[in-house]
Amino acid sequence: MTPANATDLEAGFEMLSEHTDLEVIGDKASISAAKAAELWEQNRIRLRTLSRSNQKTQPSPVYQHIHHTIRQLIETVNGQLSDQFAIEKNYAHTFWGLCTRLISKLTNLCVVAQRRYHTDRSKKKPPQSFDESLSFSAKPQTLLSL
């Protein structure tokens, strides 16, 4: 939890400073060359963002497409938290009460994800060919090469 007046960049930077060796996809609120360089030097964290529309250097359309596709994952998670678990409805009277409710909802999300993960995994067919297995992992590899 961060105060409301802290920017996304500050909150994200503080959170990422506790980790190392990550590749992070951020939104346009996370654009900062200085912070990205600092994260890379100190924590080996590669922060990838899209450029703003008025910036001179623009990434390729392929990169933008993959970025949007990956970003959609966390939008889905946020959507589940908002719609299914009503994270935006607060019935708590104190900060710690709110924290309890939030942690409980996040735990719930993990429980549901675990259930879905094991169910879908048992249903998922293994790749039938080498090409198919390549296409399955195409997104991360493509992004890394960009």
Place this chain on the structure above:
Amino acid sequence: MITEFEDFCTWVFVVVDDIWEQIAPFFKRPGPAPVCSDSELIAMALIGECRGWHMETELLSCWKEYRAMFHHIPSQSRFNRRRRNLMQAFNLIRQGILRSLDLSMDRQCIIESLPTPVVQFHLVPGSTGDWRAFGATFGKVVTRKADYFWLSLASSDHSGWSDPRL
């Protein structure tokens, strides 16, 4: 395959209880053991939220219809107090579940923030909560097109890129 609510309850309780056995020593307290055990209480809270019983009074009244699964339903005030005391247990269970997913080992993640309204705008002047001490402020969330008195929940998703259903 889980198709019935009762089966889902059993499954969640088993998941919670398995992890609870490992972390229970951290949550020892004096006095006799409660009739409704801690793992039962955690499972009740988790299942209730999955069902959409977001208010504790609603949750407890709904659980009274399923006494076959949870025999003892605590009172609302006791449920709330024990739930708050078990906040760290919820977090440890969450971490335990995440650890069991191999996707959590991925080195890729996505960061995002989610504004969390804490008090309705018109109720702020009379609010007795300690929100301001933790940095809640008035603000306009552009994406929601609304004024909030809010905190921000910073989150990162380690669930892997290759499976969008997670």
